[in-house]
Amino acid sequence: MPETFAFYMFAAIAVGASVLVIGQRNPMYSVLLLIASFGALSGLYIQLDAPFVAVAQIIIYAGAIMVLFLFVVMLLNAPREDAAEWDRTHPLRQPGVTRWGTLLAGLLIVQLAMALGKMSELGAPVAGRSDAATTGSVTELGRSLFTRHTFAFEATSILILVAMIGATVLARREDQ
Amino acid sequence: MIPLSYYLILSATLFAIGTAGVFMRRNLITILLSIEIMLNAVNLSFVAFGRAAGDLDGQIITFFVMTVAAAEAAVGLALVIALFRHKESLNPDAFTSLKW
Numbered sequence: 152m153p154e155t156f157a158f159y160m161f162a163a164i165a166v167g168a169s170v171l172v173i174g175q176r177n178p179m180y181s182v183l184l185l186i187a188s189f190g191a192l193s194g195l196y197i198q199l200d201a202p203f204v205a206v207a208q209i210i211i212y213a214g215a216i217m218v219l220f221l222f223v224v225m226l227l228n229a230p231r232e233d234a235a236e237w238d239r240t241h242p243l244r245q246p247g248v249t250r251w252g253t254l255l256a257g258l259l260i261v262q263l264a265m266a267l268g269k270m271s272e273l274g275a276p277v278a279g280r281s282d283a284a285t286t287g288s289v290t291e292l293g294r295s296l297f298t299r300h301t302f303a304f305e306a307t308s309i310l311i312l313v314a315m316i317g318a319t320v321l322a323r324r325e326d327q
Numbered sequence: 328m329i330p331l332s333y334y335l336i337l338s339a340t341l342f343a344i345g346t347a348g349v350f351m352r353r354n355l356i357t358i359l360l361s362i363e364i365m366l367n368a369v370n371l372s373f374v375a376f377g378r379a380a381g382d383l384d385g386q387i388i389t390f391f392v393m394t395v396a397a398a399e400a401a402v403g404l405a406l407v408i409a410l411f412r413h414k415e416s417l418n419p420d421a422f423t424s425l426k427w
Contacts, residue, residue, distance in 0.1 A: 158329050162337045169341055169364050173348030178356040178417075185360055192367055195337075198329070199378045204370075204386050211393050216363065216400045223404045224356060227411050249351055256347035263339035267332055295383050296390070307394045314398035321405035324412075 158198060164191035182220045186213045200287040334375035341368035355407050355417045359400065366396045 168188035175181045189212045196205035296304055341364055348361030370389045377385015407417070414421050 155329060158333065162333075165337070166340055166344070169344045172360055172364065173344060173352060173357065175357070176354075178354055178360075181357050181360050185363065188364070189367065192371060195334070195371060196374055199334070199374050201374050201378065201386050201389075204374055204389050207390065207393060208370075211397060212363075212367070216397055219400055219404060220356065220360065223407060227408065227417070252347055252351045255350075256343045259343040259346060260340055263343070264336055267335050267339070270332075292383055292386060296387055300387055303391060307391060310398055311394065314401045318401040318405040321402065322408045 154198065157194065161191040161194040161198070164188070165195070178224050179221075182217055182224060186217050189213045189217070202287060203289045203292055331375055331379045335372055338368045338372040338375070341365075341371070353418050353420065355410070355419060356404075358419070359403050359407070363396060363400070366392055 165188050168184045168191065172181045172184045172188065175184070189208060193205040193208040193213075196202070196208060345361045345363075345365035345368060348364065349358055352358055352361065370392050373385045373389050373392070375385075377383065377389075410422060411417060
């Protein structure tokens with residue numbers, strides 16, 4: 152079953168890279184590992200017959216957002232997390248607290264999985280009820296985006312404009 | 328074929344990893360990265376549900392989530408730069424005063 156194998160491989164890369172992202176002290180490594188996680192998710196989108204989302208994931212997340220993060224990490228010459236003495240002696244830095252946080256995250260997974268287990272018809276294959284020609288078609292996607300969802304689409308452009316102005320104003324030096 | 332529940336459990340796992348990152352890390356940039364992990368986990372469940380339901384709305388809302396993520400990253404990183412200029416630190420515990 153190459154399909155099942157691909158799913159497990161992409162899932163393992165996504166989870167492993169995400170765990171490493173939050174395990175790093177150096178934000179540079181975190182950003183680069185998150186790109187690997189996004190690449191694996193893009194493979195999962197292709198398996199879900201959503202090729203346009205997969206390409207957008209690579210272009211927008213790996214190509215634009217992560218480059219923005221990398222740019223800021225390099226611009227700030229960001230210090231490592233535990234560089235300062237008062238940072239190392241912080242009460243939340245003790246290993247017991249970190250283990251408690253890990254335990255809580257594990258409980259969250261168990262709880263969500265139990266909630267999923269109560270739902271019916273989850274065992275059916277994800278692609279069982281529809282054909283890939285409908286959900287995988289970029290033509291249909293564009294038609295739906297520009298007819299049924301026109302207002303949301305236009306509102307998105309205003310959101311981007313506001314974010315651009317906000318970022319420019321916030322990051323400006325004050326003495327100018 | 329892969330059942331829908333596999334995708335949902337993977338999505339829940341990624342979301343929990345992102346939540347753990349927000350609480351465990353003491354670096355503003357890593358916290359923003361953890362938020363991106365959580366947004367991606369939700370995107371995965373949207374696309375999986377959309378595929379199971381056989382319509383395109385799951386993919387369309389994914390685009391809007393991506394747009395919001397881009398706006399959030401731009402404004403959030405601008406705030407990080409402004410904060411770093413004042414305190415020379417990325418630790419959220421360093422920003423405890425209401426005015427400087």
